[in-house]
Amino acid sequence: MEAWRLTEGLPYCEQDAVYLTADMRWGLAATAGGRHWIHIDSDGLCTIVDTLCGGKWWLLFTPDDEMSDDIFGDIDQFFNGFDVTNPPKYWAVKAVYLISGTRLWVFSFSVHPSNPN
Numbered sequence: 001m002e003a004w005r006l007t008e009g010l011p012y013c014e015q016d017a018v019y020l021t022a023d024m025r026w027g028l029a030a031t032a033g034g035r036h037w038i039h040i041d042s043d044g045l046c047t048i049v050d051t052l053c054g055g056k057w058w059l060l061f062t063p064d065d066e067m068s069d070d071i072f073g074d075i076d077q078f079f080n081g082f083d084v085t086n087p088p089k090y091w092a093v094k095a096v097y098l099i100s101g102t103r104l105w106v107f108s109f110s111v112h113p114s115n116p117n
Contacts, residue, residue, distance in 0.1 A: 037084035038113045047106035051098040058104060061111040064092040084113075 009015040032054065038061070049058060063072035067090045071077075077088070087093065091111075098104055106112065 036113060038087060038111060039084070040108075040111055046108045047104075047110070049098065049102075049104040049106065051100055051102045051104075053100050055100070056098045058096050058098055058106075059113055060094045060096075060106070061087055061091045062094065064090050066090065 007013045008017070049056065072091075096104070
């Protein structure tokens with residue numbers, strides 16, 4: 001996104017070009033200790049995680065046994081003081097440790113943080 005904004009209007013880069021959302025992909029890289037907090041990947045985008053070296057903990061949050069999927073999917077739970085560093089007690093967590101050479105495909109709108117090792 002930053003490259004798009006910085007080059008817009010330069011030679012061979014139209015000022016009013018339509019952003020290519022259908023062909024867009026995000027790429028993230030991290031070193032040891034890097035992380036991001038609880039979030040979803042919106043816009044129907046799925047996530048592909050390739051661990052090239054080292055390892056990575058991947059956490060996926062789901063509703064616990066006493067919570068319905070409908071309530072878990074309600075975006076209102078993310079407002080009014082939601083703490084991105086500490087999941088609510090009614091969420092269940094599943095963790096997987098990815099080793100070098102592992103590829104993980106994650107469906108869109110999954111609630112997750114990320115913690116490289």
